[in-house]
Amino acid sequence: MFEFCADPRSLEGLQWLGCYLTTATHFSFYWSFVIVLLLLAVTAPLALAFGFAGASAARSHVLPVSWIGRGYIAAVRGVPDIVFFLFFVIALDQGLEWFKHLFVCDDLSQPVWNNGEFRVCPAAKVPLGTASPFMVSAYSFGLAVTTFAIVFGAFAANVLYGAMNAVPRAQLETAEAYGMSHRQVFRRVLVPQMWIYALPGLSNLWLILIKATPLLFLLGIKDAVYWARELGSAKTSGNNPYPHGDWRLFYFLALLVFYLVSTRVSEIVLTRITRRLSRGQATRAGEEMRKGGAAA
């Protein structure tokens, strides 16, 4: 990166460290943190959407729709996350390939699942064998996002379902008394009013989601954990320009600090949002703010 980095063996001290930390592989390491943040930014709204759909379905007056909503919540909540992460990634991947297999492949005589092996013709592979490396990583990233969204959507659905039931009945009855239809009550009163009740649960979920991101490593994505192990392991053999001992401890310390900062910053932001949402609510916090405002 810098000009004086041309011959790393002649460097010492801070200069050496400066060159060492700006190698191309280290930029992949830093990039993986961006990937984690990107994953969070994409997954959170998607999971919230899944949760909203699940909660609305569970509240539905149409029985089969309600069953689907409740079934989704119960099924995901009852199984450990990690089982779902491993299951969904394989299931989604194989499902896609099997579906494509039915349409694209010429020879459908062979069973796809045979003797514990999963085999489709090359044309039905997702992504295709000829796909660019970018497409391959985009595909695995997409699978990871979908899996996270399905799992965390179920938890969010449970939280939102509880929050919808927590909105004071009187507020909904007032809206009905004004002649609003079911749909209008839902959209204009229930949904805007439920957030303050949902927020404690949702902030919990957000913190859990942050802490679940290292599981990407288990899904085979080259994330921060992968690079920390790769870069930290001892580099003494061969003609490595930057030889060093086993530094994995320091790399994982850096990861630990990254996660501690993320959770701390989230906590501060969430506290602010809670204050903002409490304003004017028929809750203890809202009442205290009202009295405080009146006194001032």
Add this chain to the structure above:
Amino acid sequence: MSCWDTLQSYAFRSLGYGERLLPREGFDLCQQFTLIGSGLIWNIYFGVLALGFGFFLANALALAKASRSPWARKPAEWFIFVFRGSPLFIQFFLAYEALVLLPKDGIDILGLHLDTSWTTRAWAGALFVLFLNTAAYSAEIFYGALKTIPKGDLEAADAYGITGWNRFRRIEWPTMMRLGWIGRAHV
């Protein structure tokens, strides 16, 4: 191969007893249940021991966090923050890398020889991290419970002249357990 045979050869495979090689044929439900069940022995081992030992540390941490002295409060707050604010997955890796750095042939302190080779084994290292992790989460719950003990209980204790250790043992601790136990069941 009958189910009883499968059970005999694989029930304790995860502990290193019985057949070493996995079955190459059949793959019936009996084999699957036996092999997965065999792995579950470890889940029970980690769960019971980590929760059991973690309970005591959690009590101490909750008291320290509620303490007035910053010498007790600050370390407890930091301990809880670090273990609750970072992923368990990272904690496992970090602890393992740290334990690997211990000298291989033990440490000699004051003529006492401490063996270190066992600390990097999975049964010890993972248990250690799980123990600290569960202690931190439980401590936060117990701390919350300690803060929500009804004022009346403490005033009643004062009125009866119950103070110090007696007050903690007979009034605060039982109420703390009652309030915190449900939350801890979730952890």
